[in-house]
Amino acid sequence: MTPMTYKGYAARIEYSDEDECFVGHIAGISDIVGFHGDSVEEIRAAFHEAVDHYLEACAARNVPPNKPYSGKIMVRVSPELHARVAMIASARGVSLNALATEALEHTAQS
Template sequence: MTNTMTYKGYSARIEYDDEDGIFTGRLAGISDGIGFHADTVEALREAFHEAVEDYVETCAKVGKEPQKAFSGQVMFRVDPEVHRKAALAAELSGKSLNQWAEEVLGRAAE
């Protein structure tokens, strides 16, 4: 079961709080803390959509560009030995390191 929702390019992680009997969600991938909750799945979906709309509207009112989808450029450092092994694996599979890494990260992210 996937515990995420998506709407207009935004995603949210969903959790269930059994003590309070509610679903809670939080927009993922943005630095502003945007949360929402409801006691049914349908109401949660509506609250999520409302949270996204409110976030975008609030950003427009204050003259801030809302955070959105990622650029697709990932820059990070790895141990040189991991880099060597990844480059070799990519070459042996007939792919560039970027192509290979995208496939591996895509599988890991599923």
């Protein structure tokens, strides 16, 4: 499933049975920015409006907006696991980064 994106930001959207509408937040930033809509079209428009408003508000306050995910992940694993996966990557002729990316992509598609 591909997330809804706009200007480099991704939306996290859920359905609220209590409110009988879709409720969303900008994902991957520490600031809390929410939006809602009754249909896919409405939630998409509300998401775009929320991102635009967030960026405008940050500019007006002269504060840099939170950046979405950078693509860099720091993962701590045991030395034994590190050694095993490094050997697997070497045996496959790929970098440890490429092996980790493959594993993460596989997990994300599940």
